Amino acid sequence: MDERRLLEHAAALGIQYVESVPGRAVGPTATIDELRATLDLPLPDGPTDELEVLRELATNVDPGLAQMGSGRYFGFVIGGVLPVALAADWLTAAWDQNAGLALPTPAAAVVEEVAGRWLKELLGIPEHASFALVTGCQVAHATALAAARNHVLEQVGHDVERDGLVGAPPIRVVAGAKRHGTIDRALRLLGLGTGCVRAVEADDQGRMVVEGLREELARGRGPTIVIAQLGEVNTGACDDLNAIADATSAAGAWLHVDGAFGLWAAASPSFRQLTAGVERADSWATDAHKWLNVPYDNGIAFCAHPSAHRAALGIRSAYLIHADPDAARDPVDWNPEHSRRARGFTIYAALRSLGRSGVAELVERSCARAQALAAGLSRLPGCEILNEVALNQVLLRFEDDETTDRVVAAVQASGEAWMGGTVWDDRRAIRISVSSWQTSEEDVERTIAAFATARAV
Ligand SMILES: Cc1ncc(COP(=O)(O)O)c(C=O)c1O
Numbered sequence: 001m002d003e004r005r006l007l008e009h010a011a012a013l014g015i016q017y018v019e020s021v022p023g024r025a026v027g028p029t030a031t032i033d034e035l036r037a038t039l040d041l042p043l044p045d046g047p048t049d050e051l052e053v054l055r056e057l058a059t060n061v062d063p064g065l066a067q068m069g070s071g072r073y074f075g076f077v078i079g080g081v082l083p084v085a086l087a088a089d090w091l092t093a094a095w096d097q098n099a100g101l102a103l104p105t106p107a108a109a110v111v112e113e114v115a116g117r118w119l120k121e122l123l124g125i126p127e128h129a130s131f132a133l134v135t136g137c138q139v140a141h142a143t144a145l146a147a148a149r150n151h152v153l154e155q156v157g158h159d160v161e162r163d164g165l166v167g168a169p170p171i172r173v174v175a176g177a178k179r180h181g182t183i184d185r186a187l188r189l190l191g192l193g194t195g196c197v198r199a200v201e202a203d204d205q206g207r208m209v210v211e212g213l214r215e216e217l218a219r220g221r222g223p224t225i226v227i228a229q230l231g232e233v234n235t236g237a238c239d240d241l242n243a244i245a246d247a248t249s250a251a252g253a254w255l256h257v258d259g260a261f262g263l264w265a266a267a268s269p270s271f272r273q274l275t276a277g278v279e280r281a282d283s284w285a286t287d288a289h290k291w292l293n294v295p296y297d298n299g300i301a302f303c304a305h306p307s308a309h310r311a312a313l314g315i316r317s318a319y320l321i322h323a324d325p326d327a328a329r330d331p332v333d334w335n336p337e338h339s340r341r342a343r344g345f346t347i348y349a350a351l352r353s354l355g356r357s358g359v360a361e362l363v364e365r366s367c368a369r370a371q372a373l374a375a376g377l378s379r380l381p382g383c384e385i386l387n388e389v390a391l392n393q394v395l396l397r398f399e400d401d402e403t404t405d406r407v408v409a410a411v412q413a414s415g416e417a418w419m420g421g422t423v424w425d426d427r428r429a430i431r432i433s434v435s436s437w438q439t440s441e442e443d444v445e446r447t448i449a450a451f452a453t454a455r456a457v
Contacts, residue, residue, distance in 0.1 A: 018083075022070065026070050026416065027067075028063065029063045030063035035063070038060040067418075070436070070438065071440055072446060074418065074419040074431075077231075079287075079293040079437075081293055082294065084350060085292075085346045088345045089295045092341065092343075092345045095107075095342065099342035100320075101321055102328035102329060112331055113328075114348060116131040116300075119288075122267045122359060123263050126304055129302045130306035131303070132300070132301045132331070133299075134301060136289065137258070137287045138182040138186065139336060141185075142336060143285075143303075144284065144303055145225065145256060146312040146313060147283060147309040148254045149171065149192065151305055153223055164191070165191050171223045171224070173197045175199060175226070176208035177208075180260065200212040200216055205235045205387060205388060217250075224253035224254070226244065226253050227256045228244045229257070230259035230262030230274070231259060233393075234387070234431055236261075238274040241257065243277075245277050256284070257281045258285055259278075260285065260287050261433075261435065262274065263284060264292070264359070264363055271364070284303075285301050286299065288347050294347055298343050309334060313334055367391055369439045369440075370394050370434040377448060380452055382399040386425075386429060394431075394432040395422075395432075396429065396430050397428060398455070419431060419433075
């Protein structure tokens with residue numbers, strides 16, 4: 001095997017793809033069945049030439065790729081990928097470090113330590129907070145809420161790490177009605193179940209109504225976790241963290257913040273006020289693969305109670321080479337994964353390259369493009385913008401559900417831009433999330449034009 005030839009070929013294919021993105025249809029062009037026709041082979045009995053494997057793989061997956069890095073990909077909340085972060089990710093694969101322990105893999109551990117410190121500074125998280133670089137916000141919730149579970153039960157004399165939940169007093173989780181689905185799944189994973197959730201009414205933007213939180217907190221005592229949100233997935237609305245933190249601390253509860261993308265507003269002097277009070281929380285979950293524009297998968301959990309975090313996630317085994325915790329940080333003690341990818345390299349590269357001003361600019365530019373999209377789309381016949389475009393999300397609909405669905409399907413089919421549908425206030429709606437460093441004024445114009453064409457049919 002010619003290893004160099006293979007790797008050079010892979011690099012060339014990767015570069016060719018990245019360069020082709022602006023000229024391609026934004027959505028995938030092949031169906032699942034069409035992809036199966038070329039990819040679903042019998043398990044080979046023996047070896048196949050590696051170069052041929054790579055070439056065939058690249059050719060056969062090509063029509064099934066969505067151009068998520070495009071400046072006109074507005075689906076879900078999907079960040080693009082900064083070239084420096086992509087390059088660092090390629091190196092991460094080449095270096096292939098199992099980044100759980102500091103002593104056997106010191107470079108990954110030190111880079112991760114620095115990345116964690118930079119992230120805290122940028123996002124307004126207290127310096128003493130512990131952190132974990134995980135696969136995404138879903139796992140960041142599970143990590144942070146494991147620490148929360150440890151802490152609130154320890155306060156009533158129950159050691160959940162030793163005894164599990166058997167015999168533990170119930171934990172009440174108070175969260176907004178418009179919380180993200182990953183909160184409920186994290187609670188299921190932690191054995192708390194979704195039955196523990198006391199949902200607090202949300203306002204028309206999806207923000208938790210703080211009076212409702214106060215009433216719910218007054219209804220009971222005992223171990224309580226409150227979950228606030230920065231960035232509702234449809235509207236981008238941010239909860240009033242100062243008011244929520246006042247109510248939560250008065251009740252002696254733990255405050256967790258879902259800031260999957262909204263926490264990044266803290267990195268911009270112009271948008272920071274949306275996150276006011278963020279430093280008062282007990283734990284936070286966010287993503288780097290969304291607004292920081294590093295490749296998948298990359299999320300972050302932070303915890304203001306490192307001892308609870310470590311008690312919930314730490315591990316000891318005779319064969320592992322544990323560092324002295326005062327001298328180095330073993331990621332394995334903070335993460336739910338045991339073996340793991342060295343996620344710090346891409347975050348480090350992105351933050352070093354952008355600096356504070358670059359991240360602020362990325363946030364501000366995305367929000368400005370969202371404003372421009374909302375302004376342009378609002379002029380189309382029958383179009384109604386449903387949210388206050390305070391961040392990077394635009395939520396809209398046309399006069400009826402059928403037209404709304406028809407327009408979004410036509411824009412997707414045009415290949416000019418891609419975004420998805422949703423339901424808001426029991427009616428069909430269209431979500432636009434501007435989360436890519438690439439989205440330009442021209443992308444905004446082309447997207448508005450695609451909507452105008454789709455609307456006119
Ligand atoms: C508010 C919010 N929380 C959590 C998540 C889950 O993030 P991930 O898919 O990275 O796990 C998302 C994803 O869009 C989100 O918008």
